[in-house]
Structure formats: C-alpha cells, structure tokens
Amino acid sequence: MATLNRILVLNTLIKHETLTLTDIGKEENLGMIPNKQHLQFILEELGESGYIQKLNGAMVSTYTITDKGIAEGERLKEV
Secondary structure, eight states: OOOOOHHHHHHHHHHHSEEEHHHHTSHHHHSSOOOHHHHHHHHHHHHHTTSEEEOTTOSSOEEEEOHHHHHHHHHHHHO
C-alpha cells in the first residue's frame, strides 16, 4: 500500500498539472485514500517550498504544479 508523502503528492500534481483539493485526495489520483490533515500539511509544505501554488480566486482550493515542482519531481526520479 502506498504511503502518503511529498513525492506521491508532487507526482500526482505533475501528472494532472492542476487539481482541486477534493480531486487530489481521490483514491484514483493518489492510489490511496489519504488522511485529510496529513494531505493538507503536505500541500502547505510543498507550497512553502515553491513546488506548487494554490490558485487565487478559485471557489474551491485548487493547486497547480510550478516549474520548480516539475524539476524537483524529475530530480527525485533520478534518486
């Protein structure tokens, strides 16, 4: 079973580019049903690192991957 972590969330956003909080947490996107508080913590951490951005003005919390996040995902694949 998959473990919720930064890499899993980052790769999910790389694959889909932009997702709402609800869509990120779906089993078909993460391969698991995450703990909502843990997912929110990881999203905040990725945002603070500049790997993802929360879109302003969206009615529902929506996140998108940044160029920095794509580069980090590629770097992590090599490790």
